[in-house]
Structure formats: structure tokens, C-alpha cells
Amino acid sequence: MSFSFKEIRVLETGHNTACWNMALDEVLLNSVNDVPALRIYGWKPTAVSIGYFQRMEEEIDTEKCKQLDIDAVRRITGGGAVMHDSELTYSFITKRYPQNIIESYKWICDALIISINKLGLDTKFSPLNDIVLNGKKISGNAQTRKRGTLLQHGTILLDVDIEKMFSILKIPSEKLRAKGISDAWERVAGLNKTFTEVALALKSGFSEKFGATLIVDKITKEEELAAKKLVEEKYITDKWNLGR
Amino acid sequence: MKKGYNVLKSQKLIKVSLEYDDLNNTIHSIKISGDFFLYPEESIDKLEKNLIGIRLEKNSIKQIIQQCLQNSEIFGFDSESMTEAIFGCLIK
Numbered sequence: 001m002s003f004s005f006k007e008i009r010v011l012e013t014g015h016n017t018a019c020w021n022m023a024l025d026e027v028l029l030n031s032v033n034d035v036p037a038l039r040i041y042g043w044k045p046t047a048v049s050i051g052y053f054q055r056m057e058e059e060i061d062t063e064k065c066k067q068l069d070i071d072a073v074r075r076i077t078g079g080g081a082v083m084h085d086s087e088l089t090y091s092f093i094t095k096r097y098p099q100n101i102i103e104s105y106k107w108i109c110d111a112l113i114i115s116i117n118k119l120g121l122d123t124k125f126s127p128l129n130d131i132v133l134n135g136k137k138i139s140g141n142a143q144t145r146k147r148g149t150l151l152q153h154g155t156i157l158l159d160v161d162i163e164k165m166f167s168i169l170k171i172p173s174e175k176l177r178a179k180g181i182s183d184a185w186e187r188v189a190g191l192n193k194t195f196t197e198v199a200l201a202l203k204s205g206f207s208e209k210f211g212a213t214l215i216v217d218k219i220t221k222e223e224e225l226a227a228k229k230l231v232e233e234k235y236i237t238d239k240w241n242l243g244r
Numbered sequence: 245m246k247k248g249y250n251v252l253k254s255q256k257l258i259k260v261s262l263e264y265d266d267l268n269n270t271i272h273s274i275k276i277s278g279d280f281f282l283y284p285e286e287s288i289d290k291l292e293k294n295l296i297g298i299r300l301e302k303n304s305i306k307q308i309i310q311q312c313l314q315n316s317e318i319f320g321f322d323s324e325s326m327t328e329a330i331f332g333c334l335i336k
Contacts, residue, residue: 052285055277058259078319080257080279101283101317128281128319145283244277 003096003107004211010203011039011217018047018071021089023230026076027223028093029144029151035215036094038206040199043084047071048168051079051142055244064168074241075153077142079129082155083165086190088198091153092206105129105141108152112139115205116156119193129154136189156198159190245272248333256280256320262333269300274330280320287316300334302327 013024021041028037046068050059052075059081065072070083090112098104109125116123116131116138123139126132131139141154191198207214219227234240248262261275274295282288291312298304309323321329 051279053277053280053282053288055259055275058277076285078279078281078285101281101319142281144285244275 003098005036005094005096006212007035007215008206008210008212009035009037009217010214011037011219012199013039013041013219015042015044017045018043018049018073018084019231019235020227021047022049022073022075023227023235024219024223025091025093025151025153026230026234027226028091029076029146029149031223031226032093032095032149034095036092036096036210038203038214039091039093040202041089041091042087042195043071043089045069045071046164047073047084048081049073049075049084050081051075051077052144053078053244054081056242059170061168061170068164068168070168072241073235074243075142077144077151077153079140079142081169082140083168084155085161085164086157086159088156088158088195088202089153090156090202091151093149093151095149097150101143102127104150105143105152108143109139109141111206111209112141112154112156112202113205114209115201115203116191116198118201118204119191119197121191133189133191137187138189138191156202157188157190158193158195158198160188162188250329250332252325252329252332254280254321254325254329258321258326258329260329260333262330264300264334271295271298271300276326276329278320280318282313282319283317287313295330300331302331305330 048060060072092108098107106125113123123131123133129141130137139154139156143152246266250260252258256279258278263272265272274292294308294312298308306323306327309326
């Protein structure tokens, strides 16, 4: 089944803290109307997000994060721990989407692939939730569905600092750590493009994929207030972040 | 009371923290984590709650997993691998 949209609301919300980023995604999930929203954003400071089902103490060296001024937050989506450093993050929120989960991942990842390939690259979908370039992962994606609305967010890596990544993600032993680093070098890559280049490509690619006119917008005062409330009541709290 | 922990690599990682009564051979508490996907996400709480007090017997555990997740969509594990992940806590 193919879906097209007349319009897509585009929000370029800049670089923000991990709590704010996750709060705003949840606000958009709760408030989107018939016009889907494409949000483009980054993280400042560098952050780590863990999946809904993960436990902070199992995945992240929280002391090291504090030392390096790295935010840590738990997502409302499943999947693994991700370091958000040199990357562009997007979220796409829609009330119309393929019900089949693999199809829905592919559906949105297709828009990402069209976008990235506009930069002269040859990326491909790697089920369930990755996009690869020459066999290396350049994008990881995760989604949730609440009350008939789908939110998919994901990273597009611009550059990868493997050493930094492995200094904050917990690895069981030195042996695995060594293996992990070499393995990660083999498996992960950045696009070596700028945030602005990828953002432009993304807008163009989503417009093309869904046949939609882009409505460049800003978050409303209500959305901003709702996100602030969610930061305070959820994303900054141990109850949420250490909740599993 | 005994405690166990196990990490099992299925399609995604499953991590289980288990506290069990070794006299009655029943689950006292269980926490399941990992990088899998499960919709709706809250199904995991239902599963953990329903596993409490259940005998550590493979068919019983597998049946509870299947019952609790019958209306959920799962990526990264199945009832077989989740059962295996839970039993791995006993071996270690």
C-alpha cells in the first residue's frame, strides 16, 4: 500500500538537550493532526539515549557521561543505546501509515534513502531498522505507536567517534571491548556531509517520497510548554530514566 | 532465595535478572531488558507481572510468554528464546 500526503509540517528545532529532544518528540506524537510532521534536530551537549526496554546501568557508564558532560536519557521507543554526537536526527510523526511493522519501517526509511542518495551516495535499507552505505550502518531507526499515531525517529551519522562511543557504552570485558571497537569500525560509518546538507536533502527526499508540499513551521507556544512540562515530569526524572 | 542474571543473543539482545525460590522452584521477581522492539511497549510489564509465582518449568514459562504477548508485535525474540534467556539465569 502506498500513502501520499498533501502536506508535511517541517520543524527544524536546532540542537537541544536530550530531555528536551525526547520530550518534544513525545509532544508531537500526542498532538499531530492529519498533516504529518517531520522534525529535524541535533543534540547539545552530546548525549546517549537508551531504548525503552534497556536499563541505564547495564548500557551506559553514567559516571563517565557526567565527566564528559554527556546527557543520558531513555527513549519511548525500543532498540539499543545510541550516542548522539555528530549526527542529524529526525522524527516523523503520522496518523496514516502501513500497519505492518516491517513495511512501516521500510516506508519511512525509503524517504531517508531517497534523501541521502541525493547527496551522491548509494544507501540501502537493512531490515528491520537500519540503513547501510557500502555495508556499514549509517542510520538506526526506532518507532512507537500510540493511539493510532506512529512516531519513527532515527539518526543519520555525519561522523563517528568510535573511541568516545565505546568509552561511554558499557562493554562486558576488555576482550569484548577490543573486539567491539574493531567490529564497530567495520560496521558503522558517517556520511562525511554537513548537518545543513543532510537537512536540505531530507526535506527534499520526504517531499518527493510522499508527494507532499513542505510547510516550514515552528513549534507552537503550547507545544513548547507541553515539552517543558514533560522534561520536568518525565525525562529528567530517575523514575523514567532508571525505570527498567 | 537465589538470584541469577543472563544475557542471550537472539535476533536482539535479551537480558534477564531473576530472583527465584529454589525450594518451591518458582519465580519471585523478574526484570527483562534488551534492545528488542515490542508493541505495545507496556506488554513487558504485564509479562513480568504474570511470571511472578510461576514454576520454573519450560512449558509453563513459555505458555505465560505466549499468553501475555499474544496481542503484541515482537521483533528481536520469540517465546522460545525468551524462555531460554530466563532459564539461562538458573544455570549460571
